[in-house]
Amino acid sequence: MKPSELLDTLQWRYATKAFDPEKKISAETWAAIEASLVLTPSSFxxxxxxxxxxxxxxxxxxxxxxxxxxxQVVDCSHLIVLTAQAPVTGSELDAFIDRTHEVRGGEKSDLQFYRDMMGGFVAKMSDEQLLTWAKNQVYIALGQLMASAAVLGIDACPMEGISPAEYDKILGLEGTGYFTTVACPLGYRSVDDKYASLPKVRYNKEQVIQHI
Structure with a gap:
């Protein structure tokens, strides 16, 4: 993708206010979107x-x-609810070390230093602080999701205007250690969505970017 193509794609995307309920995302395209979520970077x-x-x-x-x-919640093709896991415990750290060893091989003992470093990070925070940290990680995933969708020509609308506690009840998350953080409907914009043609309102580059 050329730089100009990237910028054109980002100019094209917007927080879609009206989806066409008749248009569905293909299985192939959706698989790529899911893969992009799996590839999201996170702390440690x-x-x-x-x-x-x-x-x-x-x-x-x-x-x-x-x-x-x-x-948008009902008219979109797919609704993604992004949840945060907290608190992160020793079990989760051990599972991650096991997965790292499975993927990369080598001596598992060589990963003990990394395990101890993560454990020290977790031990310094309360459960509330760990939930805040995990939710911050989820927003990295949200950004990756929206950018990936735009590149594939899929519309999206990040939504914080939800009741996380009610979402947790409906989706069976209570007691699982996962907490609704943000939702994002995806699909194809309706031809009647007037917001699709409105110019973006952004500050000038000089106001938000500083070179040091």
Whole structure:
């Protein structure tokens, strides 16, 4: 992709206010979007999250009143609910070390230093602080999701206007250690969405970027 093509793609994307409920994302394209989420970077590589993909119309309908009745929730092709895992415990650290050893091989004992470093980081924080940290990681995934979708010509709308506690109840997350953080409907914009043609309102580069 040329630099100009990247910028054109980012100019094209916007927070879609109206989706065409008749248009669905193909299986091949959706597989790429899911793969992009898996590839999201995170602190220490720990990936303290789970991404729920919702296509069931009944579940979408249940979530609608807990989403400020934003119609995107029911009209989108796929709704992703991004959840944060907390607290991160020794079990999660051990599982990550096991996975690292499985993927990279070598001597597992060589990973003990990294395990101890992560353990020291976790031990310094309360459960509340760990949840805040995990939610911050989720927003990295949200950014990757929106950029990847735009490159593939898929519309998206990040949504914090939801009731996380109600989402947790409906999606069966209570007691699992995962907490709803943000939602993101994806699909194809409606031809009636007037926001699609509005110019972006951004500050000039000189106001937000400083070279040192």
């Amino acid at each position: 590589g720990l990936q303290p999250w789970k991404f729920l993909v919702i296509t069931d119309p009944d579940i979408k309908a249940q979530l609608l009143p807990h989403s400020w009745n934003q119609q």
